[in-house]
Amino acid sequence: MCGIIGCVGVRDSMGRLITGLENLEYRGYDSAGVAIQNGKGVEVYKRSGRVDELKKATPDKHAEIGIGHTRWSTHGPPTDDNAHPHTSTKEDVAVVHNGIIENYSDLRHKLEAKGHEFTSDTDTEVIPHLVQDFLDEGKDPETAFRETIKMLEGSYAIGCIVDNHGAVMATRQGSPLVLGVDDDAFYLASDVPAFLDYTDRVMYLEDGDVAIIRKGDLQLSDIEGVTVDRDVETVDWDPSETGKGSYDHYMLKEINTQPTALSNTIQGRADVENGQVNLEEFPPGTFEDIDSIHLVACGTSYHAAMYGSNMLSEGGVATTAFRASEYELHTNTIDENTLVIAVTQSGETADTLGAMRTAKEKGAEVVAVTNVVGSTAAREADQPLYIRAGPEIGVAATKTFSSQVVSLTMLSQRILDDLERGTPRGDMPEFLESLQRLPDDIERVLEHDDAKNIARRYSDAKSYFFIGRGTANAVALEGALKFKEITYEHAEGFAAGELKHGPLALITDRTPVFAVFTGDEEQDKKTLTNAQEAQTRGAPIIAIAPKDHPSLEFADEHLEVPSTNSAWAGLLANVQLQLVSYYAADQLSRPIDKPRNLAKSVTVE
Template identity: 55%
Template sequence: MCGIIGCVGHHDDTLDVVLDGLETLEYRGYDSAGVALVDDSIDVQKKQGRLEALRTEIAKRDVTPTGDVGIGHTRWSTHGPPTDANAHPHTDEAGQVAVVHNGIIENYQSLRDELEAEGVTFTSDTDTEVIPHLFAAYLETDLSTELAFHRTLERIDGSYAIAAVVAGDDRIFATRNDSPLVLGIGENQYYLASDVPAFLEYTRDVVYLDDGDVAIIDADGWDVTDGDGESVDKEVSTVTWSAEQTGKSGYEHYMLKEINEQPTALRQGLSGRLDELAGDITVEELDDVGFPETVHFVACGTSYHAALYGVELFREVGVPAQAFLASEYATGPAPIPEDGLIVGVTQSGETADTLSALREAQGRGAKTLALTNVVGSTAARECDHALYIRSGPEIGVAATKTFSSQLTALNLLAETIADNTRGSRDLVLALRDVPSDIQQVLDETTAEAIVDEYVDNESFFFIGRGLHFPVALEGALKFKEITYEHAEGFASGELKHGPLALVTSNTPVFAIVTGNDERARKTIGNVKEVEARDAPVIAVTDGQSDVERYADHVLEIPETHQRTAPMLANVQLQLVAYHMANQLGRSIDKPRNLAKSVTVE
């Protein structure tokens, strides 16, 4: 993995289209980049490091690469370290075939052993390199290029999105299995990419490929077949957002832009789904979901924290629920309930671990629902139901507005499943007000000034109870993702069962305390525990309790419903992470070693 772009029909500016597409995909995370342009021969240029290094290397050349067909790739290392040799595209020995690939070829070692025994010399450590060598070997048997590509695909196992080109051929050959790939349909110009923003400047008409689809594009059009070469009818969809929405809009970082977009994102997610006068919640996508005996959430990372929040909501409305790390679900001991609902929480709808868990559940007869941001994503297409969070494009690797939108959508889901018609009027009004409440937090936050005092600390704790516990976990994750500093989230009552041994005067503790109920009072008791160890306390609070008495600093949020208070607290913690990372000079939008869409297991 991580980013693929291809185009045909651009003639003199093919290189610029490919490089600009890769630049748009930088948010996915990567450690090297490369391009291949095709005419009578294939011209490959690739380089370890950022895209700027590749552009610099190309600029040094006496002759700029040209061709009517181009493919490009940004790599996030899986097999072999980030080096020039391991960067994509990869070619066969004669340089007649070039390939870019996301995913993992699981049987690459046996294929490599076989090819090396036949005299083939490999130049990289990657699993990908077996693909161009196999493709070239089949071409040498006088098979048509299409059939040679199919024969190659028959030999490989694993997850992949592949784009391949052949010298002297003006087509791109592409396929996918468990890794996203989408076609862009223009006028005499056609594209393929791992994500729509790569070509959104040129077209918003797209075709989402399914597993097993084989696509061929050239300047005259596009064609999709199945594994047997039979034509497949594919629907052309129109993306509703524009290229401008993927820009920074004057903000220093995408992450800061997306934190500030949360009021708009939540309004989009709630639009048409709330009836304030009647106190109703109506979600058309959920009309026939029914009332499940139990709910299992499967998710990873930030989405897993949203799932933990969802578990609390479902238990409140009387539906037994559990959250599982998707990577552990299919192979773990927990039984998959045939009469239950399995909810995959995945921003991209392409997260490999989550897709595997959902497929395992479907294979055992369970009903599935994708809670996702991306219309047409694999999860949305494969699940029995899909609930879209409607956040719009999120470019920063560290999820922000999509997490808030997931929490909002989970409230809609829980209330809809609970009685299928009516929600709590108080909750409906609170959800209605969340966008303006978040705007107030954004306008009045003191997070930047507070983190100035703790920039030299090296360990940070985040604590909360009930619905605040998942937000504490998310606050810590966001902090460590972009600051590279140690941070941990805990259920407030668990500090005394071990983590308190780590608390010192150099361990700032962010405590989420809202309302004035028993949970708030118990959390204040935990705050006193860390205060007694001289740890600085930063309280995230609505002011209803007296936690301010024991805090060194306060991050205020408006008073609201107990279910929506965590959403407001979360925004303050996002700002804490952002401003600390900015103070430390970190790469906020592209944190090291991380990718936006994790499509390998």
């Protein structure tokens, strides 16, 4: 949610700001704006709606310093006035901000008492007014900025420019901010793809860092002005990965590039010859003192966590997947022998970071399963495990879910190897061979268009149900989430056995039921019975299963997946459900990559 871009040191900063905002559109937003400094004061241009609307309103001007923003509304509706950047009364200061200023109301009342006039409903607007207030007291811009930061409570990433100062000032606290480094030019952003067209050299700011960025010069310090050092890293993302290529939508591209993403996830980690999983981050013995395991996550990542929890539980190790936003209710179950696995695609999800910090305060060991090198989760965890999926632009997560599931399943095997009470798989050779084959199996799923045809046939349904057991339950929940978030149609996922405990009351002949089968004979038999219960009440049944599965004797429709080890069958079914959601949304002409009210990275609680 929300995106920040800044540029210092190139004459076409305006153009690069707009490009950065376009690159950040995937984060979700409802307005956009830029502020430039070109020797004639601070000029601000902002519009509600899409970046294209802003583009039409910005003149072709040269400026070496500028900041920009895409806003996802928290305080105040999406209007031109509420769009960022925000300025002070004198319009000498412009600010962009991600996060929430929790004490903004008190600050605003104090500033209004001093004569400051506010023009928006946002919490952000107090920041430029505070800076201006300190400037009016005679403080220089950098001191005014630092004094302002000291007064803020909450989470924030901030970019600020002051007339005639010649620099962008920036800081972060609980919200991501990264610098791009390119010869004499610097970029400021909430996420690397914003400036990946121009540089792949990045510096990740940490909470409390204050950056003063001028052409050819970067000063990095803490809030008191004490110099700090941060490493410059090179990201291995190809700029072409952040484009749509020949695809109509990022989501379709990312569904279709899952074989490549999973090949990267698996590479060097599955040792078929020796029958073991090798994770260099976790040598043998890493987990031998663990008594309990918690997984914490939100949204799609939570469904991946459920999948991973199932894999550990099947191996004889009691494991619980928690929604990160609820984790603080379970702190009495955490101690120094607890392993907490935080699952977050971006590494910046506020609720998940909060759960990690709660766990660390209790002495637990924390592992972060994430996609973003240098993210807050990766830095704060005792050890990160990178899923290596590459950049994902579509708001609806697809390839990152698959890579999270594979990473968690491999991690579960490493944990089971370390714990005496754990039972390593009896089918390890076949499990690993199927894992190596997984990218090819997904490629086979993608070669058929059954999902498009089924999406068309059931386009007039009233509701869509998704059911499964065990790992298939996690896939059913994920399938329903994908469907509802991009089609805006009603969809629900259930543990298959729960249908008869209430949801059957909703079943009609306009309620297609997608039943996920994994090849686990005992679980599939029960799911089959539950699906038949729905069918006898009029519901059409769509079975996601191999071509020779028993469910095909009664199913109304079939989405075929290759036969594989039951550990991976759910992922093949998930690809089919992703395609159904995509094609259903496409037929409804939904904005698939930018679903309403949603953001890619949720950095507020």
